[in-house]
Amino acid sequence: MVRRGIVTSRSVHLTTCQNGPSRRGVPSESESWLMLAAVLRNTGDTDLDVTDTIEVNDPGPDDVIVKITHTGVCHSDVSAMNGTIPQPVPAVLGHEGAGVIEAVGDNVTEVSVGDHVIVVWSPPCGACQFCVGHKSPNLCTTVQFGSMMIPHFREGGSDVNAMAGAGTFAERTLLPKQAVVKIDDDIPLDIASLIGCGVMTGAGAALNTAKVAPGSSVIVYGAGGVGVAAIQGARIAGAAEIVAVDLNDAKLDDAKRFGATHAVTPDDVEGISAEITGGDGFDYALECIGNPITMRAAFDAVRRGGTACIVGVGRPEEMVQFSAFELFFMEKTLVGSYYGGTDVRSDFHKLLRLYKYGKLDLEGMITRRITIDEINPALEAVRRGEVIRQVIEF
Numbered sequence: 001m002v003r004r005g006i007v008t009s010r011s012v013h014l015t016t017c018q019n020g021p022s023r024r025g026v027p028s029e030s031e032s033w034l035m036l037a038a039v040l041r042n043t044g045d046t047d048l049d050v051t052d053t054i055e056v057n058d059p060g061p062d063d064v065i066v067k068i069t070h071t072g073v074c075h076s077d078v079s080a081m082n083g084t085i086p087q088p089v090p091a092v093l094g095h096e097g098a099g100v101i102e103a104v105g106d107n108v109t110e111v112s113v114g115d116h117v118i119v120v121w122s123p124p125c126g127a128c129q130f131c132v133g134h135k136s137p138n139l140c141t142t143v144q145f146g147s148m149m150i151p152h153f154r155e156g157g158s159d160v161n162a163m164a165g166a167g168t169f170a171e172r173t174l175l176p177k178q179a180v181v182k183i184d185d186d187i188p189l190d191i192a193s194l195i196g197c198g199v200m201t202g203a204g205a206a207l208n209t210a211k212v213a214p215g216s217s218v219i220v221y222g223a224g225g226v227g228v229a230a231i232q233g234a235r236i237a238g239a240a241e242i243v244a245v246d247l248n249d250a251k252l253d254d255a256k257r258f259g260a261t262h263a264v265t266p267d268d269v270e271g272i273s274a275e276i277t278g279g280d281g282f283d284y285a286l287e288c289i290g291n292p293i294t295m296r297a298a299f300d301a302v303r304r305g306g307t308a309c310i311v312g313v314g315r316p317e318e319m320v321q322f323s324a325f326e327l328f329f330m331e332k333t334l335v336g337s338y339y340g341g342t343d344v345r346s347d348f349h350k351l352l353r354l355y356k357y358g359k360l361d362l363e364g365m366i367t368r369r370i371t372i373d374e375i376n377p378a379l380e381a382v383r384r385g386e387v388i389r390q391v392i393e394f
């Protein structure tokens, strides 16, 4: 159900309604749109407020407005609600999205109105030491932190923030131009939205961060959206054995559809490790849950010299302990993975090509398609670990 209202207002970038604006830049006068959005009012709330009282702010010269057509629900949205991930409120949540460019600022030449794009929640500026010197554009904070300081939305006279500078649980959002990657028009936008967070994060953790080698053994903790993408990344990399670990039996069956050769509950990890590795441990472990206990378990599950890659996000105050002796003796690599170590400009397209040729199953990752009105039951399903990905269609 879409509830839209027209208000007369100070300035407006949207000159047409159903078909989107017809010109670039910010027209001086017209009408503005109230739109549907899901807002976190207070940290700790268990429900988002689905409201039609939010407006998107006008784009600056280097900004774009994206009409969000699809947005996935990620565990990080739940984590922003419960305070695991710090998020100033009020905020429109959502960070895994795709849609169509609806307006562009005067300096924007990289994309045009009508282009199909994936939203990037951690956009590289392309010029800083992380982007250029360290060749780690996923770690560039210049644009993202700058964008997070600027309210993307308003409600009456008050500012409303956007989660991670993205805020995709809204019919449209304001983004810096670096926060969109243009894709071909024939790529389904529901599929594309998944690339924006969970798929890039999980597949990238296996391919870019852990650099899973052909013929290796891999164990993946957590078979949600990120874990299933990590399983697929390990399969694409040519891992021989891929073990999925999840508390939820249905998830174990799911994991096998995406390339897990074995799937077990946490109690059976030791047994499967004995069977596959003779008890030495796996070459790689990917933790895709965000729990200090499973982070430690992932470290324990790898062999001497193996790699434990932490993808899940825990609370800042939670700790994981290591013996001061084992770090030297086991010579394991412990590595975090932020946004799958991605360079979004090239990696999004690589993943879409893998999808195109049937090597990356994205369609199968969509457990259900929902409307924004169904966001709260959807968040509850994420908390219960019942789903791979739910995609909101606007």
Ligand code: NAD
Binding pocket: 073, 074, 075, 076, 079, 197, 198, 201, 221, 222, 223, 224, 225, 226, 227, 245, 246, 247, 248, 251, 266, 288, 289, 290, 291, 294, 310, 311, 312, 313, 314, 337, 338, 339, 340, 382, 383, 384, 385, 386, 387, 388
């Ligand atoms: P999800 O909720 O869809 O999946 C988590 C899975 O873990 C569920 O299937 C659940 O049943 C299972 N699980 C929970 N506790 C478990 C336990 N103790 N033992 C075994 N299985 C358990 O979550 P998601 O959307 O796939 O995200 C996974 C994690 O990745 C979250 O912490 C999220 O915040 C994080 N994340 C990190 C990045 C990054 O850049 N590193 C990006 C996106 C998401």
Ligand code: ZN
Binding pocket: 074, 075, 076, 077, 095, 096, 197, 198
């Ligand atoms: Zn996410």
